[in-house]
Amino acid sequence: xxxxxxxxxxxxxxxxxxxxxxxxxxxxxxxxxxxxxxxxxxxxxx
Numbered sequence: 180x181x182x183x184x185x186x187x188x189x190x191x192x193x194x195x196x197x198x199x200x201x202x203x204x205x206x207x208x209x210x211x212x213x214x215x216x217x218x219x220x221x222x223x224x225x
Contacts, residue, residue, distance in 0.1 A: 182203065186196050203210065 182200070186200060189196075191199070
């Protein structure tokens with residue numbers, strides 16, 4: 180599922196949806212860095 184599809188499924192108003200997408204795109208590098216380590220752990224002890 181793409182980010183845009185997921186956002187439309189949440190049924191935010193257009194203004195809110197666009198603001199969230201702008202924020203995500205602005206901070207995309209930071210979000211990628213966080214995502215790299217988000218699920219690291221052992222034995223489901225995340």
